[in-house]
Amino acid sequence: MLFVRPGRLADLDALEHMARTAQPVLHSLPHDRRALEARVALSEDSFRADVDFPGEEFYLFVLEDSESGKLMGTASIIAAAGYSDPFYAFRNDALIHASHELHVNRKIHALTMSHELTGKSRLAGFYIDPSLRGETAAQLMSRARMMYIAANRKRFTPEVFSLLLGVTDENGVSPFWEAVGRKFFGRDFADIEIESGGRSRTFIAEVMPTYPVYVPLLPEAAQCVLGEPDSKALLAYEIHLEEGFETDRFVDIFDAGPVLTAQVDRSACVTRNETRLVRESAAAHGSTYLIAHNGGAGEFRCVLGELAVNKDAGASLSHAARAALGVEEGDAVRCVPLHAPHRDEPSGEAQ
Amino acid sequence: MIVVRVVQRGDVDALMRLAHETGPGLTTFKPDREALAARVERARRTMEDKAEPHEAGYFFVMEDTDTGDVAGVCGIETAVGLKQPFYNYRVSTVVHASQDLGIWTRMSALNISHDLTGYAEVCSLFLSPRYRTSGVGGLLSRSRFMFLAQFRERFPQRLCAELRGHFDADGTSPFWRAVGSHFYQIDFNVADYLSSHGRKAFLAELMPRYPVYVELLPQEAQQCVGLTHADTIPARRMLEAEGLRYENHVDIFDAGPVLECHIADLRTVRESVLVPAQIVDTAAAAPQDGPRSMVSNTSLGDFRVGVVAGVPQDGAFLLRAAEAAALGVNAGDPVRVQPQKHKQGRS
Numbered sequence: 001m002l003f004v005r006p007g008r009l010a011d012l013d014a015l016e017h018m019a020r021t022a023q024p025v026l027h028s029l030p031h032d033r034r035a036l037e038a039r040v041a042l043s044e045d046s047f048r049a050d051v052d053f054p055g056e057e058f059y060l061f062v063l064e065d066s067e068s069g070k071l072m073g074t075a076s077i078i079a080a081a082g083y084s085d086p087f088y089a090f091r092n093d094a095l096i097h098a099s100h101e102l103h104v105n106r107k108i109h110a111l112t113m114s115h116e117l118t119g120k121s122r123l124a125g126f127y128i129d130p131s132l133r134g135e136t137a138a139q140l141m142s143r144a145r146m147m148y149i150a151a152n153r154k155r156f157t158p159e160v161f162s163l164l165l166g167v168t169d170e171n172g173v174s175p176f177w178e179a180v181g182r183k184f185f186g187r188d189f190a191d192i193e194i195e196s197g198g199r200s201r202t203f204i205a206e207v208m209p210t211y212p213v214y215v216p217l218l219p220e221a222a223q224c225v226l227g228e229p230d231s232k233a234l235l236a237y238e239i240h241l242e243e244g245f246e247t248d249r250f251v252d253i254f255d256a257g258p259v260l261t262a263q264v265d266r267s268a269c270v271t272r273n274e275t276r277l278v279r280e281s282a283a284a285h286g287s288t289y290l291i292a293h294n295g296g297a298g299e300f301r302c303v304l305g306e307l308a309v310n311k312d313a314g315a316s317l318s319h320a321a322r323a324a325l326g327v328e329e330g331d332a333v334r335c336v337p338l339h340a341p342h343r344d345e346p347s348g349e350a351q
Numbered sequence: 352m353i354v355v356r357v358v359q360r361g362d363v364d365a366l367m368r369l370a371h372e373t374g375p376g377l378t379t380f381k382p383d384r385e386a387l388a389a390r391v392e393r394a395r396r397t398m399e400d401k402a403e404p405h406e407a408g409y410f411f412v413m414e415d416t417d418t419g420d421v422a423g424v425c426g427i428e429t430a431v432g433l434k435q436p437f438y439n440y441r442v443s444t445v446v447h448a449s450q451d452l453g454i455w456t457r458m459s460a461l462n463i464s465h466d467l468t469g470y471a472e473v474c475s476l477f478l479s480p481r482y483r484t485s486g487v488g489g490l491l492s493r494s495r496f497m498f499l500a501q502f503r504e505r506f507p508q509r510l511c512a513e514l515r516g517h518f519d520a521d522g523t524s525p526f527w528r529a530v531g532s533h534f535y536q537i538d539f540n541v542a543d544y545l546s547s548h549g550r551k552a553f554l555a556e557l558m559p560r561y562p563v564y565v566e567l568l569p570q571e572a573q574q575c576v577g578l579t580h581a582d583t584i585p586a587r588r589m590l591e592a593e594g595l596r597y598e599n600h601v602d603i604f605d606a607g608p609v610l611e612c613h614i615a616d617l618r619t620v621r622e623s624v625l626v627p628a629q630i631v632d633t634a635a636a637a638p639q640d641g642p643r644s645m646v647s648n649t650s651l652g653d654f655r656v657g658v659v660a661g662v663p664q665d666g667a668f669l670l671r672a673a674e675a676a677a678l679g680v681n682a683g684d685p686v687r688v689q690p691q692k693h694k695q696g697r698s
Contacts (some may be wrong), residue, residue, distance in 0.1 A: 203449040
């Protein structure tokens, strides 16, 4: 059974392997082993720490297969993006240009370098082993973070965001980078992507445009990819939308990939949360739920399970699920339907 | 003899005839009797010191004094932008550099500017196609510098001239396609017409409020910035020979260059001299194949200028009787003389 838990120093070998193979590069996981070790140690400390407001904490999650003990994925949360450095994104503003006399009224979009997301909690570092097929594992890995946030509100900002990969062609060329970034940097996207350290380096302020960039004046190819996820990020994009993330306010400064934002209060993990009591019985037929448990000393687990739709039925969990979550009969767990209700009525198609 | 002279109230009919020779595109000189009469009246009122500063402007016609044929026009506005704003883009330099990354890039940005407000402007030049091979275009254009030299005190410190920008063979502007069309949402010619007829409110309402990065525009639009229309290159050369320079201002519609200078630095202002005229018979006058000069009278209300053979001699200028009559000069009157560079004599 697949479950999500905090990463540990004991996972270092597996994490190093993932950090090196992940495409595109995971800014939250350095390739250098010592830096990676420091990162994992920071995560362990973060999970254990008493936190009243978000700061330098970094939360690293891993996806483990309980049968093989093998790590199959990772994802993370940066408590405050940029922290002491600014976090850069393009804010997508709509400017109204209207003339009564000429009967012209037009909305013109302009991209402005913005620090507005600085200090907000950011979902990052999502990676799933390519051998895992279907969307379920990706749903679990990605949304476990929101399950953690929903259960640990003080550790994060009320609004969170996530930056997804923008469109590149078969040669890895980003049309938006060619039209904008390259003019300022005079270098290849891949070079700068690695050096940019997740959009928080001060050189971004030195090199990227100070004035807003008018979207309609850009070449067609660049306009087309604005706010569009790459095909490799399409699943992640849909998972975010299902969670309640919104698009269009921000795009990435380099490849114009979507920057999705969500008010935690309005996200699925908060609004659809049901706290249920664990029952030791055979799994019921119903719908797929994200099921999470916050243990002591910074422990956190999340699995997917089939639960009866009726909340009063509690959470009937298999032995494997109870073991993965570290719970017993009578413990409270947070349960959130994986999909919106209209899609998983009991009479509907099976998941 | 071909002379350029200030317009008179009786010229409206001749101007109407000439205006019928213009094609589409020239927006300031159309066969519109009311508009032409108003333009003439404005020029006369300016010379009578009855025009408000924002409306002051001069208008000149080129006439063949032998036939009375009016063959060209040109104008000078005294101070642009004092009522309706005068818009241009200023092409500014933006450098982005990072020592850490070893990056240094230079870009240009177009900033909406009113920098040229209060400048005098040379404008509205039109020469009949019937005269374009006769070498009188230079006289028509340069006559204005003689006027500026003679009536320096009637003008501000600086002068500008807007030149047509680059257009494709199909008559469309790549710069307009890439920039203006997105903001103004109307046809180039409509925008140009409204703007040149003082209906500029739409500009403020619709123009880009932030600087526009040139390097982010399509290549063909980038190349238009400061590029002169092929037909206007001779005019640009002439203005540059007079001392005007491109100083990084361009038109907001077609990105054509604006040339600028201090009026005191104009070649004609610096070099032309005032000397008394002597009227002589043909035998005593300078040979027609020798050096030539641009010569004007000093009358505001009947200013006339033409090109005649000769250069100032012994503190005077010798005019044939016919030339003196065409230029409205009596014996002993002061004349302003600008000797022509020899090779430019008939160019």
